[in-house]
Amino acid sequence: MSAVDSTAAVRRLTEAARSRTATSPLTSDLGPFDAAMAYDLQAAVIDDRIAQGSSIIGAKLGLTSEAKQRQMKVSEPLYGWLTDDMRLDPGEALECARYIQPRCEPEIAFLLDDELSGPDVGAADVLAATAAVMPAIDVLDSRFTGYAFTLPDVIADNASGAGFITGSTLVDPFGIDLRLIGVTLEVNGILRATAAGAAVLGHPAASVAWLVRALARRDEGLEAGMVILSGALTEAVAVAPGDVVVARFDRLGTVEVPCR
Numbered sequence: 001m002s003a004v005d006s007t008a009a010v011r012r013l014t015e016a017a018r019s020r021t022a023t024s025p026l027t028s029d030l031g032p033f034d035a036a037m038a039y040d041l042q043a044a045v046i047d048d049r050i051a052q053g054s055s056i057i058g059a060k061l062g063l064t065s066e067a068k069q070r071q072m073k074v075s076e077p078l079y080g081w082l083t084d085d086m087r088l089d090p091g092e093a094l095e096c097a098r099y100i101q102p103r104c105e106p107e108i109a110f111l112l113d114d115e116l117s118g119p120d121v122g123a124a125d126v127l128a129a130t131a132a133v134m135p136a137i138d139v140l141d142s143r144f145t146g147y148a149f150t151l152p153d154v155i156a157d158n159a160s161g162a163g164f165i166t167g168s169t170l171v172d173p174f175g176i177d178l179r180l181i182g183v184t185l186e187v188n189g190i191l192r193a194t195a196a197g198a199a200v201l202g203h204p205a206a207s208v209a210w211l212v213r214a215l216a217r218r219d220e221g222l223e224a225g226m227v228i229l230s231g232a233l234t235e236a237v238a239v240a241p242g243d244v245v246v247a248r249f250d251r252l253g254t255v256e257v258p259c260r
């Protein structure tokens with residue numbers, strides 16, 4: 001496997017996002033590459049955004065539930081980064097024209113009050129470093145036509161990350177079994193999916209721990225103050241102007257996104 005042209009790959013992804021025009025998978029045009037190189041390309045995409053003025057405020061996990069792995073035909077999780085320009089304020093509308101093919105999915109978000117790094121971090125360490133958990137909706141927008149990609153492609157594409165919104169309730173995770181947090185996902189008042197926290201790698205905190213261990217392989221970690229989206233509990237739903245997406249979480253509260 002030869003190294004792919006990083007400049008060409010980054011240009012393809014940033015131009016697709018800028019022009020809201022989907023592109024073909026990098027692996028089909030630039031040749032195959034592995035997950036390690038895919039994370040190098042992801043880092044280059046994020047560096048490019050930082051150079052344009054964005055800053056990293058958190059991270060996200062993807063493909064953490066069996067439902068999502070089946071939907072996307074892959075068998076392992078992945079991660080990406082959240083930048084400040086991706087955050088939607090409570091009540092703010094999701095402007096569909098800013099995206100290529102937006103989808104929404106409900107997630108449990110962790111707000112860290114301590115840094116997390118190292119190859120041996122487990123779910124208990126994550127909970128100990130967590131200030132609060134919050135209900136969240138992850139907004140996806142694959143830069144690849146029809147969400148058709150291989151795992152390295154979607155890693156390079158920052159895990160299809162495009163936006164996110166957290167609910168206004170900050171909940172202390174102690175005394176709550178996050179595996180048992182139920183969620184309902186409604187679009188326009190129609191129930192589209194239900195799930196519980198255990199859908200996310202058995203426990204949402206185990207999912208964040210997986211991320212920390214994956215980052216340790218690159219000598220990276222998570223910082224205090226970061227928001228971590230721990231992975232979707234259900235499949236993602238496609239959204240269009242006029243839709244209202246509502247995710248209701250047991251004990252964590254509700255988060256809602258109007259689309260226009």
Ligand code: 0L1
Pocket residue numbers: 060061062063064068072138140142147154159160161231232236
């Ligand atoms: O947040 C996610 O689960 C994204 C994973 C990437 C696959 C997708 O685009 O659904």
Ligand code: MG
Pocket residue numbers: 060061062105107138229231232
């Ligand atoms: Mg997600």
